[in-house]
Amino acid sequence: MIEEILLAVLAVMAWSVLYKQNPLFRVAESMTVGLTLAFVVYTGIDVLGKRVFAPWSQGVWLTPTTVAALLGFMSWTRLGPRSISWISRWPLACLAGIGTGLAVKGVVGPQILGQLTTKSLIASDPLTSVNNVIIVAATVTTLCYFTFSYRHTGVLGASARVGRVFMMLGFGATLGGFVMTAMGYLIGHMFVVVKPPAVYVVAVALAVLGADVIRSRRIM
Amino acid sequence: MLFYVAPMLFIVFEYYTGVGSNAASALITWGIILSTFTYLIGGFAIFRHHILKIANKNNDWPYSAILMATFASFLGMAYLHQPGYQWVLENVYQPLTILMFGFVGFYTVTALFRGSQVRNIHAGVLITCAVLLMLYNAPVGEAIWPGFQTLGGWLKDVPNTGVMRGVVIGVAIGVLATFVRSLLGLETSYLGGD
Amino acid sequence: MKSAKKGPTLSMVNQDRIIFLLIFVTVAVPMIAPLGLPIPVSPTTAKFFDTVEDIPEGSTVLWCTGIGLSIWYNTGPGEIAALKHIIGLVRERGVKLIVFAQSAEGATIVRRILTEYLDLGGLTYGEDYVDLGWIPGGEAALAGVVADFQSTVETDHAGTPASEIPMLIEISGGDDFDVLGFSSGGMIDAWMRQWAPLKKPILLNIIAISVPLCMPYIDKGMVTAYLNGQRGGAEYEKLLMQPGMGTSFIDAQSMIHLYIVAMIAVVSIWSLGRRVKGQ
Numbered sequence: 001m002i003e004e005i006l007l008a009v010l011a012v013m014a015w016s017v018l019y020k021q022n023p024l025f026r027v028a029e030s031m032t033v034g035l036t037l038a039f040v041v042y043t044g045i046d047v048l049g050k051r052v053f054a055p056w057s058q059g060v061w062l063t064p065t066t067v068a069a070l071l072g073f074m075s076w077t078r079l080g081p082r083s084i085s086w087i088s089r090w091p092l093a094c095l096a097g098i099g100t101g102l103a104v105k106g107v108v109g110p111q112i113l114g115q116l117t118t119k120s121l122i123a124s125d126p127l128t129s130v131n132n133v134i135i136v137a138a139t140v141t142t143l144c145y146f147t148f149s150y151r152h153t154g155v156l157g158a159s160a161r162v163g164r165v166f167m168m169l170g171f172g173a174t175l176g177g178f179v180m181t182a183m184g185y186l187i188g189h190m191f192v193v194v195k196p197p198a199v200y201v202v203a204v205a206l207a208v209l210g211a212d213v214i215r216s217r218r219i220m
Numbered sequence: 221m222l223f224y225v226a227p228m229l230f231i232v233f234e235y236y237t238g239v240g241s242n243a244a245s246a247l248i249t250w251g252i253i254l255s256t257f258t259y260l261i262g263g264f265a266i267f268r269h270h271i272l273k274i275a276n277k278n279n280d281w282p283y284s285a286i287l288m289a290t291f292a293s294f295l296g297m298a299y300l301h302q303p304g305y306q307w308v309l310e311n312v313y314q315p316l317t318i319l320m321f322g323f324v325g326f327y328t329v330t331a332l333f334r335g336s337q338v339r340n341i342h343a344g345v346l347i348t349c350a351v352l353l354m355l356y357n358a359p360v361g362e363a364i365w366p367g368f369q370t371l372g373g374w375l376k377d378v379p380n381t382g383v384m385r386g387v388v389i390g391v392a393i394g395v396l397a398t399f400v401r402s403l404l405g406l407e408t409s410y411l412g413g414d
Numbered sequence: 415m416k417s418a419k420k421g422p423t424l425s426m427v428n429q430d431r432i433i434f435l436l437i438f439v440t441v442a443v444p445m446i447a448p449l450g451l452p453i454p455v456s457p458t459t460a461k462f463f464d465t466v467e468d469i470p471e472g473s474t475v476l477w478c479t480g481i482g483l484s485i486w487y488n489t490g491p492g493e494i495a496a497l498k499h500i501i502g503l504v505r506e507r508g509v510k511l512i513v514f515a516q517s518a519e520g521a522t523i524v525r526r527i528l529t530e531y532l533d534l535g536g537l538t539y540g541e542d543y544v545d546l547g548w549i550p551g552g553e554a555a556l557a558g559v560v561a562d563f564q565s566t567v568e569t570d571h572a573g574t575p576a577s578e579i580p581m582l583i584e585i586s587g588g589d590d591f592d593v594l595g596f597s598s599g600g601m602i603d604a605w606m607r608q609w610a611p612l613k614k615p616i617l618l619n620i621i622a623i624s625v626p627l628c629m630p631y632i633d634k635g636m637v638t639a640y641l642n643g644q645r646g647g648a649e650y651e652k653l654l655m656q657p658g659m660g661t662s663f664i665d666a667q668s669m670i671h672l673y674i675v676a677m678i679a680v681v682s683i684w685s686l687g688r689r690v691k692g693q
Contacts, residue, residue, distance in 0.1 A: 029320070035290055075254065097223065098227045099553060135379075164342065166379055169379040177621075179622075186326070188486070190438075191445055310526070320484075330433055333429070380626045381633045384629050
């Protein structure tokens, strides 16, 4: 029961900004950042403890982990004055290089060669053939739209304009899915908030809100 | 540049030749450990920003004080009283995180309210497609007319697939372009804003 | 000269407040009085269910929770249902389950699902299933797990060395996994770059907004089957005959979708009417 009431109080504090900016929302916002900060620090130190400090405490020093840890400590100089913060460029460059290397090694297969093959444009079923032609047309015209090395005139320009229409279809599909995702954020908590005992907290909050609306109308 | 290019080249070289698997594994381990250290940099930066705000009594410093108090008590509980930490994690931290993301839902609807004033053919196509996909995603759409499933499914599986395939190829080419630029020394974004 | 008579106008702030109030009412009503709308099972969810059901005896399943706390209500129902189904196979067919998280928040989600939502009675931790906790590094973690498992995974979530966990000793990389699965709150390019070349069945639990973005991989068969956000979770619960969070939420999803479609229709028709009148 106390958890449900607490959830209702937090919901009222956080969503009160939908009415107008107020100190309750600022407190909820500050709490969120403070809790997240503590969570980040605790989990980060926990992982470092398991992967770096635990082997060191057992006398295991000559491992790739040690070199990575030294680079990691160097990266923390980023928080220091300019006279030492340049040291952080090396480990951060190393991290960026590793990330880019991992991305490049996997990009050719699944993201380029895998996407360039197409199903048969003359399938046994005419509807499938039409669909495959549409997919190819949408892919080619979208790539034409994003080709900025040449002016969009002539065939390229016409393809880019067709690509723009196809892209509206694609982004419309994404927008349709966005609604379900966005609503999912608030539906989960509403399930608790509209039932007793949390609903009593909400009722009080709505009464206060109504009183504020009436008060502001009288002032106007 | 050496720190950036060398690991990148070696990982790609190992993938295509199979030579140096142990070293490539070590590099991946470096990436895992380094990312943990950089994960903490963000936390420390926010910590320093708010401590300075409280010390200098800048604008809105009481909220920074609340932030620091919350931080200290949650971190203290994590090390001194695990059951309390778990309780706060499930009943305060998780709800607040989700509630703060809940605004996305509200402002999505207001954006749709204002954005659905169709001004041209492209906007009309976008909104029509969005509406069809909404009715495809919601179970009630199929209850109203089963055709929404067919139509929405076709839009998702055919024209949308073609468009997104073009986007994926474009992004992949961008990754390769970054690779080539970094080999040529033209890529300096990893140096930050310096 | 007569001035044009103008009706009362609402400021944008008040328009927003009315919209927010209507959202609350639309979501609250089906929560208080469930409508019991039918949940038809889509072919995509049915395919996910069948793919899991067809996992052979003795297989090893690697599941990566790539979601954070913020999208718990979106992908949580599907995550719980999928892991319930796989745990059932662990019990029936000796399937092994390895779970890890891509973020610290994901690790708390995994812990929560394993301790609060799954029936692990009769199963032995370390022999039937294992929770590796958070493996940091993003794409590096995904690459490391399938390239060199022993170097990447040093401990489980509790700090037990991997060398002391029986089911992990023989695992060296991607070839030792029979099925890969993951949940994500955004783009899945990183998983596709690192896991698709293994040519293993890949299961995906993804938020609804990302489904259209992932279609190139789904269409090419790199992703074997997927769950479409909250609806996919509700459908999966129906197939498992174990209603849960997803089933509770789906009525409200239907109503809010209808509200938004009606709002868009009204505004579009109104604005088209204004354009026709030349205003």
